[in-house]
Amino acid sequence: MTSTDALTAFFDQLATQGEQFRFRLPSRPDAGRFIDQLLRLLFPITQDCQSVSVDVQRTYDKLTDQLQCLLRPLQSQLSQSPESVSNQFFKRLPGIYSMLQSDARAIAENDPAANGIEEVVSVYPGFFAIAVYRVAHELLALEVPMLPRMLTEYAHSHTGIDIHPGATIGPSFFIDHGTGVVIGETTIIGKNVKIYQGVTLGATHVAKNLAQKKRHPTIEDNVVIYANATILGGKTVVGHDSVIGGNVWLTHSIDPHSLVYHQSEIQVRSVNSVE
The missing domain is CATH 1.10.3130.10 (serine acetyltransferase, domain 1)
Incomplete structure (x- = not known):
């Protein structure tokens, strides 16, 4: 097939592609x-x-x-x-x-x-x-x-900021900074909720046969979720008036008025110190 024939075939393909x-x-x-x-x-x-x-x-x-x-x-x-x-x-x-x-x-x-x-x-x-x-x-x-x-x-x-239009979000919603925020399709968010950059409200795993299921968490009223926290799962409920600290990974429900935080060890030493 010449280059002209190949180009003609390609144009024909483009002309009929709308049928799919x-x-x-x-x-x-x-x-x-x-x-x-x-x-x-x-x-x-x-x-x-x-x-x-x-x-x-x-x-x-x-x-x-x-x-x-x-x-x-x-x-x-x-x-x-x-x-x-x-x-x-x-x-x-x-x-x-x-x-x-x-x-x-x-x-x-x-x-x-x-x-x-x-x-x-x-x-x-x-x-x-x-x-x-x-x-x-x-x-x-x-x-x-x-x-x-x-x-x-x-x-x-x-x-x-990636918010699926299917999510349900109550009034007085506050996203601070916002870069990297992901809110999945079946997420439910109550009123007066505040979330910070990098927060993910997502699913524990992705499978096409779960499309009609609740895959994303429920966040009740007056919850604060700090930067880079990840909350996953359709059965996960964050109780009202709770605070989720930065970098938390949460896949189970918590009671109202809970404080959830990630604790890491930080070491500081002089760059001139000897091992």
Whole structure:
């Protein structure tokens, strides 16, 4: 086969490859633009260089059109029309906004480095990841395939925080710093929970036949989880008002009001000492 024939065969393969996929997807850049503009509607703190004001109704109408556009490639997999899904999502937007206000307050009130709500909602990676998760979670509740995960992966790529849209997370959620945080699909998190960078809420092992099982832990109210702690397993429950120290590896449940910490031995000596 000549190089020309090989290239022609390759182009034919590309032309027919769509037959193997269940449905088309919206573009990732469009999904990113939608979530960025939606959050700007909810928190119009930053301004672009072309405007000094925000026309709420015009932005709302534009976002409605954008969401319907994102949903149309998925239409064969939706239980209702893109227009109906979009309408139901925006009816839920006040509830999403209320949850995000509680998250922003939790960060502003608990982080000594935070200089108010404005800083939290405009630059904090933890808040951005939580905000995108809350939007994606509602779309998943409306049985929208793929798009919720596209949104949370957009946040993941910008923040290093990986929250599956299927997780259940209560109000006043606080992620500090956040890089390397992983929250699995069946995780349940109560209210007023604080977690730090590098925390993993994951499964004890990965197998495809466990897809419909609860694989990730439950974190009850008022729990603090410090940096690089790993909590695994669908039956693992961290009782309310507990503190999980840094670098802890936990695969079993603990009672409320527990303090769990990892103890390591640290030795300090002079570099000039003789063995």
